[in-house]
Structures are given as structure tokens and as C-alpha cells.
Amino acid sequence: MPRSQYIKTCLKIVKQLCPLVTLMSTVFVIAITIYINEKISPVFVFLCMQVYLNWYSVYNISCKSNPMKVKEIQNNLCSVITQQRKVEQINSTQLPTHNTTYKFWHCEKCQSYMCKPTQHCVFCKKCFHFKDHHCFFLGACILRQNMGNFILFCFYTSLTCLYSLCVLGPYMYENINHIVKSDADYFNIFLNFGFPIALARLLRSRDSSSILLVTIFDTLMSILCICLVFGIWKLHNCLTGKQRYVNVTGRQNLKEIFGSYGLSNIIFPYNGLVGTRDINGKYELKEV
Structure with missing residues (x-):
């Protein structure tokens, strides 16, 4: 198998598995949290x-x-081009009275001309306006239209992880308390129960339940930090104009980020479920 074909096959498998693994992991964490919390x-x-x-x-x-x-x-x-030709025939030095300019780019994979700013996604197999990146974990492209929902997803994921950590932490300490007391060197304690060493011990140790709890705890802590930092970074870039969509930048207010309903999307994502807001009157989905 050629190397390029092998890479495409691997990316296709990753694209299909990542959202499923993410969904199963979240369901598992929810079940563990409810089981430990007993309510x-x-x-x-x-x-x-x-x-x-x-x-x-x-x-x-x-x-x-x-x-x-x-x-x-x-x-x-076509009407603009026809008008320009008529004007040029009358007076070659005179500029057309109605001049409308369009910027296009040709997508070789879609075999069509698109209005800029547009970028093709090899994973979704189509072009998007104002694209930021493709998220493997969500199985979708992050665009200017859904950037607000992506930021809220990062924030709520970090809060959910924080809640699970608050439930899992005391329960984990009770189960590994005998191990902690037997080792006075806190640096070794950190090494033995830090990810990924905890995962290695899970595969070798007989007391797999304790190491499993530590592994889940470390994983949730990592997800919390990554989602919180990434969400704050994206929100800061949007508000300050540093967010780039296919070489297009510009400041966005909260209404442009989170949709027509603004901060009320924090309670319920109206713009994603009811519809999407229109940006600059073009290139977008239906108005809310």
C-alpha cells in the first residue's frame, strides 16, 4: 500500500473512532461519578x-x-460583465458605472468555484466559509458560525470535569490512603500516581481499582486544564481580533460570537438548535 494511501486510511479511521471514543468516555465518566456520588x-x-x-x-x-x-x-x-463590455465599446477610457467585484477560488476536490474566504476540509469532504479547524473529538469543523458553541463546550466540559474531580477526589483518597501513609516521600507519591505512570501501574499492579481511579483522576485533570485554557484562548482571540479564519481577522463582540441570543446561549444554545445567525448578510445559514 502506498504511503499516501496508508495515511488517508489511518486518518479516516481516526475520524470515525475519535467521536465515538469521546462519547463512550463521557458516558463512562458520568456513570462513575453518579455511582460514587450515590445520587x-x-x-x-x-x-x-x-x-x-x-x-x-x-x-x-x-x-x-x-x-x-x-x-x-x-x-x-454575467450582467455585470455584459454591462462592462457595452460600456467599453462605447468609450474604452470610461469606467463602468456599475462595478461589482467578486473574489473566488477554485476547489479542485469539490470541482467548483467558491466565494472567498473558503477552505476545504479533507475530513468533512466539503468547503467551509470562515473555517478555523477540524476537531476530531467532536467530529466536526469549527467555524465562525459555531465558534460560540465550541467555546461553551470547552467551558462546560471543564466544569463537568471539575465536578467529577470533586466527587472522585475524596473517594480516591480513602482507597489509596494506606499507600500514601506507607510512603513518606511525597515526590515518589506524585510519580507513582501521576499520569502516565499510573496507567503503567494499572497494567502491572494487582490493586487495579485504585490505580484506575488515579488514572481517571489524572485524565479528568488534564481535560479540565486543556479545555479551560483552549476555551479562554479562543474567546480572547475573538474579542481582540486575533482569531483567524482563512487569513481573515477582525474583532467580534459577544453577540457575533454566541449568536443573536448573546449570553443567553450560556443557559441554552439557541443559535445552534434553533438556527444560526447571519454574518454580514452572506455566506451563512438561515437567520434566527
């Missing part, structure tokens, strides 16, 4: 619902987003 907390249910709703919103907007093709404005473009 279903309304706060935990709210956080979990927000994670899944914003995940669905990101995926839904990514699937429905279609770039503006040349066919949609072909008639307008």
Missing part, C-alpha cells in the same frame, strides 16, 4: 446537558453549513 445532582445533570447540547450544535452547524458557489451569483456576475 444524581441537578447541577451535574445541567452541566452534562450543556456539554452534549453544545456538542450537537457544533456538529449540526458544521453539517448544514454550505459555502456560496458561483452558480448562486452567476446571473448577477
Whole structure:
């Protein structure tokens, strides 16, 4: 098998498995948290619902987003060209009275001309306007249209991990207390129960339940830090104009980031479930 074909096959497998692994992992963490807590907390249910709703919103907007093709404005473009030719025949030195410019780029994989700014995603196999990146864990592309939902997903994921850590921490300490007391060197304690050493000990140790708890704890702590930092970084870039969509930058206010409903999307992602807001009157999905 050629190397390029092998890479494409691996990426295809990763694309299909990552969202499924993410979903199964979240369900597992939810089940462990409820089992240890011995009750279903309304706060935990709210956080979990927000994670899944914003995940669905990101995926839904990514699937429905279609770039503006040349066919949609072909008639307008032809009329402009015809008018320019007529004016040039009358007076070659006179500029046309109606000058409308369009910027296009040709996508070789879609075999079509698209209005800029557009970028093709090899994983979704289509073009997107104002694309940021493709998220393997969510199985969708992060665009300007769903950036607010992606930021909320990162924040609510970090909060959900924090809640699970608060439940898992005391329970884990009770189970490994005998190991902690027997080792006075706190540096060794950190090494023995730090990821990925905890995972290695899980495979070799007979006391697998304790090491499993530590591994889950370390994994949740890592996810919490990554999602929180990444969400704050994306929000800061959007507000300060450093966020780049296919070489296009510009400051965005909270309404442009989170949609027509603004900060009310924090409670419920209206813009992702009800519809999406229109940006600059073009290139977007239906208005809310």
C-alpha cells in the first residue's frame, strides 16, 4: 500500500473512532461519578446537558453549513460583465458605472468555484466559509458560525470535569490512603500516581481499582486544564481580533460570537438548535 494511501486510511479511521471514543468516555465518566456520588445532582445533570447540547450544535452547524458557489451569483456576475463590455465599446477610457467585484477560488476536490474566504476540509469532504479547524473529538469543523458553541463546550466540559474531580477526589483518597501513609516521600507519591505512570501501574499492579481511579483522576485533570485554557484562548482571540479564519481577522463582540441570543446561549444554545445567525448578510445559514 502506498504511503499516501496508508495515511488517508489511518486518518479516516481516526475520524470515525475519535467521536465515538469521546462519547463512550463521557458516558463512562458520568456513570462513575453518579455511582460514587450515590445520587444524581441537578447541577451535574445541567452541566452534562450543556456539554452534549453544545456538542450537537457544533456538529449540526458544521453539517448544514454550505459555502456560496458561483452558480448562486452567476446571473448577477454575467450582467455585470455584459454591462462592462457595452460600456467599453462605447468609450474604452470610461469606467463602468456599475462595478461589482467578486473574489473566488477554485476547489479542485469539490470541482467548483467558491466565494472567498473558503477552505476545504479533507475530513468533512466539503468547503467551509470562515473555517478555523477540524476537531476530531467532536467530529466536526469549527467555524465562525459555531465558534460560540465550541467555546461553551470547552467551558462546560471543564466544569463537568471539575465536578467529577470533586466527587472522585475524596473517594480516591480513602482507597489509596494506606499507600500514601506507607510512603513518606511525597515526590515518589506524585510519580507513582501521576499520569502516565499510573496507567503503567494499572497494567502491572494487582490493586487495579485504585490505580484506575488515579488514572481517571489524572485524565479528568488534564481535560479540565486543556479545555479551560483552549476555551479562554479562543474567546480572547475573538474579542481582540486575533482569531483567524482563512487569513481573515477582525474583532467580534459577544453577540457575533454566541449568536443573536448573546449570553443567553450560556443557559441554552439557541443559535445552534434553533438556527444560526447571519454574518454580514452572506455566506451563512438561515437567520434566527
